[in-house]
Amino acid sequence: MFTPLDLKNKTFTKGFRGYETEEVDKFFAQVVKDFERLYQDNIELKETVERVSAKLEYYQQMEATMQNTLVVAQETADEVKKTSEKKAQVLLDETTAKCEGMKTDAKNEADRLLNEAGTAAAQAKAEADSYAEKVRNEANAEADKLRNDTEAEMNKLKADTQQFVNKMRIAAEVEVAKLKVKSEESCKNIIDKAREDAVETLGKARMQAEKTVSDADARARKLMFDAENKAALAKNSFDDQVKKANVHRQHMINLLESQLELLKSFDKNTEE
DSSP states (O other), X not given: OOOHHHHHHOOOOXXXXXXXXXXXXXXXXXXXXXXXHHHHHHHHHHHHHHHHHHHHHXXXXXXXXHHHHHHHHHHHHHHHHHHHHHHHHHHHHHHHXXXXXXXXXXXXXXXXXXXXXXXXXXXXXXXXXXXXXXXXXXXXXXXXXXXXXXXXHHHHHHHHHHHHHHHHHHHHHHXXXXXXXXXXXXXXXXXXXXXXXXXXXXXXXXXXXXXXXXXXXXXXXXXXXXXXXXXXXHHHHHXXXXXXXXXXXXXXXXXXXXXXXXXXXXXXXHHO
């Protein structure tokens, strides 16, 4: 197989009427360049294939190793499982036996404690009943004493309250009498003042009414005077209009009479 160096060093003999040397050199140079690039790519691809093949072989070896390891691990797991099951069964048997013994001991202890608790409860109940009876008697005695003391105190408070109420009633009656006198005096003063104010207000109202009537009468007289003046002016204006109308009517009559005379004269002349 040719190499790029072989192509570069290749020479040709010149013959008569051969190809153009410059064109052949240019074309050959391009071929050498392309061949060199392809040659380099081929080398790189071979190296890549070798690396990939090496990795593939390595991975295949690892796969075989892992398969062997898995087989060994499975066998070991099976062995451990069998051993664990045997140990678990032994522990289960021992635990069952211990539990049965502990159950028996616990039952015996519970029976003993139950008997002791029953005895203690009966004794405590008797003591509690005795103490409760004692407390009940003391409470009843204390309640009777408190009831008696309370009744006595209530009677005393009732008497004091009644006495206080009587005093307050008397004081209230006296105060009411005083207030009644003051109220009567105050009412009398208010009535007198109201009467005086009413008389004064009535006088002012009468004066205001008289003034209002006087003002109204003056305004009425002024209005009557103005109305009479306006009526006189209107009458004079009407009379003037009537006079003007009579003059105009007389003028029209005279004009018509003149025209009538002219017509008569015209008719007369026409007949002649």
